[in-house]
Amino acid sequence: MSPIHPKQTARKEIYSGKIFQMVEDELEHEGRSFARVTVLHPGAAVFLPLDEDNNLLLVRQYRHPIGQMLLEAPAGTLEPNEEPLTCAKREIQEEVGMSAATWTPLGTLYPAPGFCSELQHLFLARDLTPAPDAEQDEDEFIEVVPLSIGEVEEKIHSGEICDAKTIALYYRYLQYI
Ligand SMILES: [Mg+2]
Incomplete structure (x- = not known):
């Protein structure tokens, strides 16, 4: 299986705190969609x-x-x-x-x-x-x-x-x- 780079179609904020946010993104590839939870961190x-x-x-x-x-x-x-x-x-x-x-x-x-x-x-x-x-x-x-x-x-x-x-x-x- 070769790696794929899916397209992001939506984002929903789950948590927003003092240091970081957490989002749930909707991703899509060749008609299949799936979700990923991500911590957005300032570095x-x-x-x-x-x-x-x-x-x-x-x-x-x-x-x-x-x-x-x-x-x-x-x-x-x-x-x-x-x-x-x-x-x-x-x-x-x-x-x-x-x-x-x-x-x-x-x-x-x-x-x-x-x-x-x-x-x-x-x-x-x-x-x-x-x-x-x-x-x-x-x-x-x-x-x-x-x-x-x-x-x-x-x-x-x-x-x-x-x-x-x-x-x-x-x-x-x-x-x-
Ligand atoms: Mg420290």
């Missing part, structure tokens, strides 16, 4: 802060959908029409308590294209300085975890780092250096 910035001792600054936080603490690259959701780099610069202050003078784009990722339109914009953040005045979002409780390259590798191999964007961004970083 995100994901970044690896690298400090002067060559540590990558990851964050540990509770992820309610899976009921677990995860160790991840810091990230934030884009505001409407926000540039990804603007978002990354805000989030590195909020989540890591730092600002970065040097930002390097490391491409983009689709984390869940089966049901979600989210596009993640990846960056390496270097030349860090403390930015202690930043306030965390009131519903985010985040611990910053500095890890050497070797420790990140070990935690990916052991499965402790199991967040897809973090593993993919780390791979992009290895290709870059």
